Amino acid sequence: KTAEGEPGLTYLKKRGLGADIVKGYGIGLAPQAWSALGNHLTKRKFSKEELVEAGLIIKSAKGHYDRFRSRLIFPIADTRGRTIAFGGRVLDSGQPKYMNSPETPTYHKSSTLYGLHLAKNDIIREGSVVIVEGYTDVLALAQAGVPNVVATLGTAFTGEHVELLKRFANRAILVFDADAAGTKAAESASAYMSEFRPPKMKALRDFEGRGVESGIDVRVVVLPDNLDPADYIANHSVDSFREMLDDAEPFYDFYLTSELEKYTISETQEKEKAALAGLKFIATLDPITHEEYIGKVAQKLGLDARVLAVRFRSLLGKSTPRRGAAIKTLLDPQEKTERTFLHLIMKYPRLRSNLLADIGGDYFVSPAHAKLLAVLKGIGAGKFDTKTLDDLDNSLKAKATEVYLTEAEYEEENLAKYFEDISLSLKDFYYKRQISKLKRELESPTARRDQMRYDALFAELIELEAKRRDLR
Template identity: 30%
Template sequence: MAKIPEEKINEIRQSVDIVDIISDYVQLKKQGRNYFGLCPFHGENTPSFSVSPEKQIFHCFGCGAGGNVFTFLMDYEGISFQEAVIKLAQKSNIPLNIEHGVEQKSQKTSKEYEQMIEAHELLRKFYHHLLINTKEGQEALEYLKQRGFTLESIEKFQIGWSLPNWDFVAKLLKRRGYSLPLMEKAGLLVQRNNGEFIDRFRNRIMFPIFDEKGRTIAFSGRALDGNEPKYLNSPETIIFHKSKVLYNFHHARSSIRKFQQVVLFEGFADVISADRAGITNGVAVMGTSLTEHHALVLRRMTDQVIICYDSDDAGTNAAFKAAELLQQHGCQVKIAQMPMDLDPDDYVQKYGAEKFRNEVIDGAMTFMAFKFLFYRRGKNLQNEGDRLQYIEELLKEISKLPRAVERDLYLRQLAEEFSLSLEALKSQQRQIFYAQKKKNPQAWKPKTNYIAVEQKLLPAYQTAERRLIAHMLKSEEVAYKVKDLLAGQMFNIDEHQIIFTYLLAYYEEGYEPNSSQFLNYLRDERLRAIVAEIAMIDVEQEDNDQVLQDYVYQVIKQQKMMKIKEKEVKKLEAERQKNHLLAAQIAMEIIELRKSL
């Protein structure tokens, strides 16, 4: 790619707010001067990921990741520095005047991967064109309209239609220069026993599946002619992993951020129907149970989740498991109950969008209220055995509730429903609580939302070096003052000395003090992470020469201590060799060094 001028990079960096950019990927909450959230670079349930709007940098106290707005995009999306610059330039409407076609793909991305993405993008446009603009697609278009789909929905979700021909797509891809065996690996074609390649999707309404960047990675095709299966999905490929994809996440991200809530559906058709009803923060799993990865992705965006699955046994069980998983990841979960034999798509068709929003989504119950219904299934509560089992199951669940008010509320509900003594229920609930706590102490530790910042107890000289660098990042004058105070001595930590050398070079080239800009100046990822961490140190109250002198003293003192240790080893060696004159001479040198401490 043609080199982007440094001035243009700085213009782009200054035009965006790192908090706004990162908020598209992580739910951030203000705490003091900084914002905190769950780190997107490692799994965690307690926020340790910090973003500084003042310094325009981020740092994770858990895994050590850190940098500025460019490095965040590079690390999160796996793109190059130039691609991150271009992405932010487009977001800020800043022209780069780079010729079309000079962009190079990230070195991390394989050629096969990119060709699969390109082929899916081509077919998404082709299928959509067939549905909207051709006679052949009219039957499919009319079917969708009868099902309540609007042209706006069809456009937004890029719904299309595939021809009934056996090999039209195979021939199209071949003409465009794609390898047919690779397209078979991509899930777009099927190879017959005779070696011939045919289209996987024929005479089907085509629903494209997008990744979180909005790229087409798979399709789901609904049969129009009664063929089985009713829905035919792309197989797993190197670009499509069902356990990692949430349908509509790329569209819903901004609404999730706006409403601080996500609605989780069981299938993509439900998401589209809900979108027509004004529920724009809906996502869905892709024919699989909710996974750890799904839960992590959702938790980074919000801690408020409404689950809206079908009300049959399979849907109810799936909702329960999904809610438990999300709760383990720190989410507040509600369950939107659908009437029996209706999925969200059917409900919107039958009762309309407004009723779906007001009665189903807004009327969602707490997870605990859902458990009252869940454990009731299949039991005859007139039967004493079933009734006792039901009460005990609920007492176990009530014992897991963190707040006393919640526990009291649900215990009173049980007592009232079955005409039981509240004190007896409380007594049994406490017995269950302590029995479970003894069995698994870790599971019963109270959850906290406080920021988990690991307090590293560092040696005095290392703390001194870090705080000196923090001061130097804020002031060119201080940087040169520290250089004079060191008088040719070096930092004890190699990385700190390298950062110090780079920082002096940065100032010598005429740059102003700016932590975020200095991170662009550094090309080593390890050094950038260290600088991001050090830049987060608050040194506002230490702005005087005496503090700097004290820190420099600790740096030089460590070097003298190391020399003393080296001389003590040499003194012992001289004594071992019975060279008493040399041993006495070294001892005098050690005494002089100790005096200078």
């Protein structure tokens, strides 16, 4: 209502915000003068030390000055409506665009939500809370008819926020701004939710634990067309916004997708990294959800869920159930060696050139492994990627995925020596089988009656035994 406040009123009108909503949220303007607020409050018998502690003024070498000057002011209140901090927005091109009160004895941004004191009754009535990023987003949505809205204060949505909201809501819907540069929404989410990113995952565990305890169902909406909530509601109906809220994606589904989309899953090695990232994420969740989310990772990456489940149990360090033992624990040494050999030449094309010439399908007891060897010989030094998988029938595709995800105990710097040892083991198994076969034939009545055949078999046996000795 003053000349000095006119620029603030003009800005709010441009944002489509009316007098009632501005008054209801107590929006004001800090004057341009350096010490207007400090001087006013010292006259009211507040000491400078108290004002510094409250975050209202700043002490410098030259004296004290107001923290907020020439800024639109958004009061931040606790759940009882008591003002505990302020947010300020510049009205010109100055920086920083937004400035908030510092942490004080009464204000902790990670456990405070803007507008909660005004929204709490509507949140209780709706049973849900809409969580946005900006002050004006809260005002615009409340004015449009979405009064159960609050904003975080420059932090991610944390377990402390869940703890705060559990008295009021059973569902929390996070509304993300679409990325202005057209980047995937997952990247915006990763920046917004940096506290939840692997490998630490501390805040995610905390978030999930408190969420389960309180029964809050956390979901996510990503707005289209590079619009923030205030811009969206200015250009679309409130009904369309409510429809997006109704269709909000479960938080863990959204986060899992955002993690997997960081990888180029058309490349086999990238797909393996994506699978591992997904499994590490799942390991932080409630065990009752593990099977469900392993299935979702498998579906998104085009992998066999049973194979991923085995890998997941290995990741957790748990023993494999009897039903899956054929995949892992009951593999005989020969089949385990075959699998490891194929895993290595599948993952590292450079290993194929030297040793494939004298290793054929008859070195493998598993027909599926022999088929995979033929496939790998066919692509030569090329990558074993999604295109290669797509050319296989479903059973061989599942076997190839299983082999690729096999855990091999080696370090990159020792790869050549490890591969040599595995190759020698594969040949040793082959020679042992052939030697046993020849010995059985030599003991047969047919061979004993045919001296020439017996001599040929015996010479072959001596040659194979010599080859086997040379492996050592």
